[in-house]
Amino acid sequence: MRVGILTGMAALVLATAGPGSAATPEKAVFAGGCFWCMEEAFEKVEGVSAVVSGYEGGSVDNPTYEQVSSGGTGHYEVVEVEYDPDVVSYEQLLDAFWRNIDPYDDRGQFCDKGSQYLSAVFYGSDEERQLAEASKAKIAEETGMPVVTAVLADTTFYPAEEYHQDYYHTNEARYKYYKFACGRAQRLEEIWGEPAA
Secondary structure (H helix, E strand, O other), X not given: OOOOOOOHHHHHHHHHHOOOOOOOOEEEEEEEOOHHHHHHHHHOXXXXXXXXXXXXXXXXXXXXXXXXXXXXXXXXXXXXXXXXXXXXXXXXXXXXXXXXXXXXOOOEEOOEEOXXXXXXXXXXXXXXXXXXXXXXXXXXXHHOOOOOOEEEEOOOOEEOOHHHOOHHHHXXXXXXXXXXXXXXXXXXXXXXXXXXO
């Protein structure tokens, strides 16, 4: 016989959590050129609760956009993706990542060239590294083309300045013009055969 008596903190926790409450959110970091565009792409993925534009991989603490965009700090423009692993898996995030970048461009992404715009997956565990390497190898095998996207160990993530966050919402007209003029959507459709985010 099942006893259904809840007391004290146990009742409070269940009442607060509610049925089907999410697992502890996890984070993943991806570099796909312009972080405004990657933020838009990942925020459309079910199970993603937050996407923050920022910088990772360089040698300067708390870099500014001006420093990173000059190409002298070694940082990549990245997005830190917070997600519910009960809703979306790391493998599914990798799929979304690949479909929103040009994995064959060794000079940057789309109209943005320079080391700060190169594509990369920053892994936070050995499992993430293995999954990233396997997905990279699969794309190279399926297309017969060398994938130049780096798979790198996670370092320190620095959030970008506030005006970069949710730029595709806060500066919608300018963002749309930039994205179109950069040829991002056109190139993604050329690579993957379907419109991306």
